[in-house]
Each structure stands twice: as C-alpha cells, then as structure tokens.
Amino acid sequence: MQSGNGSTDAIGKLFHALYVAYYVHVATIGYLDLDQFRTAEVALHDGAAIWKETGNFxxxxxxxxxIECVLLLYDQQLADQPAHxxxxxxxxxxxFLTTPDISPIVTG
Known part of the structure; x- marks a missing residue:
C-alpha cells in the first residue's frame, strides 16, 4: 500500500484491525491514550477518499x-491477550456496524 496500490479488501482489513485494536485497548487499558486511534482513523479515511477519487491508495x-503504530499495537495485543x-x-x-455512527472511537 505504500506504493499507492491497495484494494477495498485491504482497506477494510486495516479498518478492522484499527477498530478491534481500539476495542481491546478499551477493555484492557480503558479510555486513555485514544489519540493514536483517532489519528490512524483519520489517515485511513483520507487514504480511502483518495483511493475512491484517484484509484491510488x-x-x-x-x-x-x-497507522503503523496501531498495527504494531494490534500485533502486540494478538501476542499478549486471550482470544476472548x-x-x-x-x-x-x-x-457498531449496524449503527448510523461514523466511528466507534470515543471523542473527547
């Protein structure tokens, strides 16, 4: 994706990893240090908008x-946290996906 190539599947998987990492973070740490998730989410939305307009992610x-920081966190969570x-x-x-809300990440 760094080369500008991406697909809807890849973008969807990045959003999935972001939001699962967010929910695991909230379950283990609480609503602290959420800026990393907000920043990554904005970056993914921007990238998806560019992809939709130009075909380049x-x-x-x-x-x-x-995004890389959240993916590293997600990787660490996968190693450290139980499957449940x-x-x-x-x-x-x-x-969340059944709601009209734009983001599950708490603002504030």
Whole structure:
C-alpha cells in the first residue's frame, strides 16, 4: 500500500484491525491514550477518499506512521491477550456496524 496500490479488501482489513485494536485497548487499558486511534482513523479515511477519487491508495508518510503504530499495537495485543478479548471486540465492532455512527472511537 505504500506504493499507492491497495484494494477495498485491504482497506477494510486495516479498518478492522484499527477498530478491534481500539476495542481491546478499551477493555484492557480503558479510555486513555485514544489519540493514536483517532489519528490512524483519520489517515485511513483520507487514504480511502483518495483511493475512491484517484484509484491510488496514498497516505502521506506522517499519517502512515500513525497507522503503523496501531498495527504494531494490534500485533502486540494478538501476542499478549486471550482470544476472548478479540471475540468480544469483533462482536462490538459488528454491533457498531449496524449503527448510523461514523466511528466507534470515543471523542473527547
């Protein structure tokens, strides 16, 4: 994706990883340090909008770092957390997707 190539499937998987990592974070840490999730979400939305308009999934390097940080966190969560946390997070994400809300990430 760094080369500007991406697909709807890849973009969807990035959003899925972001939101599952967010829900696991909230379950284990609480509503602290959420800026990393907000920043990554904005970067993904921007990249998806560019992709929709131009066909290229292009995210500026600074924004890409935010996504990479959340993906590293997600990877660490996968190594450290029990499976039920991810099952619960996936259930919460599925419920969120039935709402008209734009983001599950708490603002504030």
């Amino acid at each position: 292009d995210i500026p390097e600074g924004s890409r770092v935010a 946390r991810f099952s619960s997070a996936a259930d919460k994400l599925a419920r």
